Every structure is written in C-alpha cells, then in structure tokens.
Amino acid sequence: MSKKRKSFSLLLVSLMALALVVSACGGNGNSATNNSSAGGNGKGEAPVNLIWYTIGTPQKDVDRVMEEVSKYTQEKINATITMKMVDWGDYQQKMQVNVASGEPMDILFTSAGGFDYVQNARKGAFMELDDLLEQYGKELKDTIDPAFLEGSKVDGHNYGVPANKELPQQEVWRFNKGLVDKYNLDITNVRSLDSIEPLLKTIKENEPTITTFAMDKNYVPYVPYDYVITNLPLAVKLDTTDYKIVNILETPEMKEALSTMRKYYQAGYVAPEAATTGSTSDLMTSGQWFMDRAQTQPSADNLWSASYGYPVVSTQASDAIITNTSVQGSIMAISANSEYPEKAMEFLNLLNTDPVLRNMVDSGIEGVHYKKLDDTHYENLAESKNYDMPSYSLGNNMLLYLNPSDADDKWEQFKQFNAEGVNSPILSFNFDSTKVATQMAAVQNVKEQFWSSLMTGTVDPESYLPKAIEKFKEAGLDQVMAEAQTQLDAWRAENNK
C-alpha cells in the first residue's frame, strides 16, 4: 500500500518538476526580449530592438539571417531586428489579434489584399508618418517613385512606406507559345476582347480537347474603368472629367463585353465550369490551355515560362493604369504602439536605400544562402531553400541584385514601365464604408449570386443583366453609390481635381 502511494507521489512530483522546467524555459525566452527592449530605454547607448512582422511562409533561417542583419543595423543606426513571419493565410487574423491585444510590434506589413491598409490606418493601427518621413526618411523619399507615397495617402496622411516596385497595373493576354507557333498565329494585332476571336476559333477547331480561353471565377472582362470599392460594381471612367460614379453593369462597354463573353461561352471557348473554378493552376501545370488574361510586369513572360516549364508569350490588353490597388500592393507601416517609432523609421529608410541591407533581408547571408557573382548579380546557393523570401513584401525591389538569367537592365525596364503608367482619376481616394455597412453586406450577397456567371458568359446577359441590376438596386447599391459620390466630391474639392 505504501509502495503504491509512494509511486503516485513520485509521479506527481516529477510532473510538477516538468511543469516548472518547461514554464521556466518559456519565461526565459520572454524576459530575454523584454530585457533587450527595456535596455534600449534605460541607456542611450544600448541598441534598440525592433520587432518586424511580415507575410510569407515562415523560413527556417530567419533568426540566423536576422542576427547578421542586426550586426549591420546596429553599426548603422544602433538597432537590432527581430523578424516574425506569419504565413499567407494566417496573416490577416493573426495581425488583428496582435493589434487588438497590444502585442509589442514596431514594423508591420500591410497591403490592399492582406491585413487591409486603409481600413487599419483608419482604425488607428498604424502611426501617422508625415513628420517622421520628413525627419528620418529623406533619402527614402528621394528613392521611391513619388507616386507611391502620394497614392498611399489615407485621408491626406501617410501611414506606411510602400515598396518601390511595379507601379501601374496592366492587363495582358497570355498565350501558350507552343500553340501559337504550331498554328502560326499572329498575336501582334490583338488587343480588345473582340480581336481575339479568330485565334480562339482556330484553336477550338483544331485542338478540341484544349481549354481555349482559360479563366477562373474571379475573371472580369476588362473595361476602361477604375473600381471605387474593390469587389463592388461601382466604378469611374478612366478618362472622366465629371467624376461620376456609375454602376459598371449599366455601362455600354460592360454590356458589350458581356455579350461577347456570352458568344465565346456558347462557342465553347470558355470551359463550362469557369464560373465556379477557383484557380486555373491545373491547366497551367498540364499546359492544356491556349490563352488567358493576367496582370503583367516587366519581363513577366520569362517568369511565367520559367515557373510553368514551357514558353508563354503575352501581348497588351489594356493601358498601364496606376490605381489604389497597385500602389497599396505592399506597404510597411509602423505600429501605433511602437516604442521606438523614430528608430523604426530610420530602419525603413535604410532598408529602402541601402543595397547591402536590402539584399541581406531578401536573400540571406552572403556565402551561405547566396553567392555574389559581381557587383549587381548573385546566385542562390543550396542553403537558400531555408531562406526563401517573397521579395515584394520587403521594401524597395529596385535595389535587389539580379539573377544571371535576368536582363541587365531589369530595373531600368521597371522604371520605364512605371513612368508610362497613367494615374487613375481616383488614385488615393479611399471609400469609407462605415455609414452604409448594412447595404454593403447585402450588395456583396447579390454579387456572389450573379457576378461570376455573368462575367464568364455562363448565363445570357440579355435576361440576367437586368435581373442583376434590379437585385443590386434592391440591396441598396444606390445608397452606397450616393454615399461614395458624396465622399468623392468632397475629396475632389479638397484635392482640386
């Protein structure tokens, strides 16, 4: 009996000991970071530790690289860096929790797509940067295309530093080059939606098993309008003079495009399941497609060809337009609860202007993750699989070293591409939806119901378009439009447009 009791108490004791040991470990890790940040406060000499949240699949060697980065930044601006990567799909939710709970953060990634920039800037998640940019970001302001800083203003203030990369959005038709060559097709004169018909016809007749015009449920025919609110049918014409917001479904351009799409669908150019397909990546892997539409950037053809494993060519389908979405594609903001906003700004300034730092953050440690070939070229080493970062989210892209396969004037091409971009009339106008939130939700539901099937030509626009317009009206699209128009007029008056 006493033996049993003994063994039980032994179990209890060992359990408690285990608990102690493990919790002590956890506690230690925590206090270490606390110490380093508190140390910065106490003495002016001690380096400040900046916590940087960014998007992407967490990489194994992040801490190792950041150690090197910290050595460099400590020398330059007396700050060390801790980077925390949060995976693509988790980023939004995780950052919302972090902001709400006041988790210590200094620099965070934000964009139009993940962890919405405008919304969170309005909520007060980010620090206003107007003065800090002036004081600590002079070189940065000189380096980045001014359209980025101008376009990423929210209610007249800057809340983040956009990454210097491709500025405008431009649509292209992409073609599977194998098929273009096989049937000797001329793609140079292709541009409008109508102009692709003869090509589609040839392929459909000769290659019946191939998906002629590949698209997924997010496809929308291109019309020369800029959408006021992402995902809603409200838009302003690109060459507008009176800044009138219209329902995109009621415009003659969209009506025409939809009947063309219907024609293509009935002819079998569009896959019957297009309206429900989430992605065309299967087609891209198998190469069983002829053409589709995509957004481009300089030398995109090479990137596409390399990633699919067969040649892809493209030709323009629209002008290059600078829109809110394109400007807000990648922004680094300073958290409102940051203890060292000045240091964070200094770091952002350095990151966006110093090639050594920028490339270290992007490719890792020289000699471990990559090898430098000459002043501007580099090559990934085998270890780089442990530090494979999404370049677009980490600041100024134009400082990056080039791959041997890149064109030598890659960044010149980008600069030219950016210079050719035309500002959308409503660039930097951001709709505030708080007053019409209920209607927005109802309108969104109607959109789910009609949008994909209309846009892919799955249903006949003759009968369904009026129905969709009617439903949108019932859901309160007119109120949203009126509210947007009021805000747009006020914005116009303020900005002298």
Added chain:
Amino acid sequence: MAEVIKKQRDFHQVSRGWNFILHLIAGIFSFMCVFPFLFVVIISLTDEKTLATDGYRLIPAKWSLEAYRFVFETGDTLLRSYGVTILVTVVGTILSLIMISLYSYAISRKSFPYRRFFSIFAIVTMLFNGGMIPTYMVVSQLLGLKDTLWALILPLAMNAFYIMILRTFYSTSVPEPIIESARIDGAGDFYIFLRIVLPLSLPGLATIGLFSTLGYWNDWFNALLYIDKPSLVPLQSMLMRIESSIAFIQQNSQNSSLSLTALQSIPQDTSRMAMVVLATLPIIFAYPFFQRYFVQGLTVGAVKE
C-alpha cells in the same frame, strides 16, 4: 404458434424487409462518411500530371507514390510537426485526464463542503468566456506562454463539459457504500480514489481520454494564435496554414508580384492529400484502443439520478 417457432424469430426483432432497409440506410450513410476519405487516399496516390489533365478520378489512369516520397524527402518540417502533435496530444491528454478526474471526483463526493461552489465555478466557464483577445492577452502576456508547447497544452487541459460528464459518471457508477466501506477498512482519500474509484470508472475515463486526444490532435487554432516559431507548429495547423494560404493567394491573384513569388512555394494537390492521409492515420488507430469502453462510457454518464 407453429409458424412462430418455425421462424425462430425473437419477438423484438424487426421483420426481414425492415431489417434489410435499415441496414441499407445505415450502409449508405456509413459509405457517405467513409467515401470522402477514401477519395483523399486515391487522390494522394494519383500521378500529379494525370491529376492536372484528367481531374479527380476514382480510378486514375496512372498511380504514383511520388507525393509520399516528396512529403518524406522534403518534409523534415512535416516530421517535426508530427512530433509536436504527438507530444502535445500525449502530454495534454494525460495532464487533462489527471486534472479533470481529480476535479470531478472532488465535486462528486457529497462529503466535500464546497462542491456546489466548485461545480458552479466550472459551469460558469461553459456559459461565458473571455473572448479571443482577452484570452490571448492572458496566455501570451500574463502567463508568457507564447511560442511554447504549453500554449498548445494548457488552454485545452480543462473542460467544464468533461468535468460534468465525469462527475455524473462517478456518482452513478461508484456506489457510495463502497467508498464508505473502504474508509472503514482504513483507506485514505488518495487510496480510495486510485484503487477503487478509478478502476470502476475506466469507461468514463476512456471516453474523456478519447475526447481530449481528438481535441488535441485536431487543434489548430491555438497554434495560429500562440505559435510563431516554425519548429513548434503542430500538424493540423500546418495543413490549415497551407490551405488558407492557397485560398489567400487565389483571392489575391490580381496582385501579380505576389502570385508569381508565392505560388511556387505551395505544395501540389497530391502532396497536400498525402499530408491529410498522414495526419489522419494515427488517430484512426486510436479509436479501437478506446472503443472497448466508448459506448458504455457514453451511456452511463448520460443518465442522471
């Protein structure tokens, strides 16, 4: 009378026709439950190229073990996640069984003066909780559990519902007189609990054990909140991350620079399915282990006095 004997049918038995129909319904239903998983297994064994050209097929044109090879070769992260999940599940289940069985034993004993208070104390957490943000702040900032395995174990260790089940179980399956006679024979509280109450309540413990094993095995949300270190991510959370990342990238397919860089880092369809299979298999083997006690445990705990 003679006819009844000839058929040798139990009075309670359903007629042959009904028996057949009921079996058919049950059979169809179980097939519908099992089929999706079988399909996942089939997809994971399909050749990647065949999948892209033909789509999902019940009997693919070409079989391949490539996906599993890929998962095991590139997957030291996967194996690590496996380890994390197993460790968390084992430690968590043991810990939560210890805590729950002790707590519910105490409040099941009529001689315990504060049983009412502690019962209500537990039930309150079933009805109200602090919400996500306050919970997060307690776990990560007050307790400092962020990026530790304890953040995956402790939040799930106590569960008021299980306490209620086990308390009812104790009070129905362990007669008070047995405890009294043990006490008369000189047994202390721990001895009574270990030697008399626990062996009598094995079905109940097995039920709770199965519940919490499943809970720990399938938990991904705590990891989403509390784990940043790639080396501490459990299996389900890793799968969840891959799935939600694919959804995110597809939603943002307009952002050209994002989709170009990000799509390359996403595993192929077949490897994802292979990971699902690998994540599910061990827990399937856990069922037979608990099943002996399972049905008994569920029904006995459900009857209240």
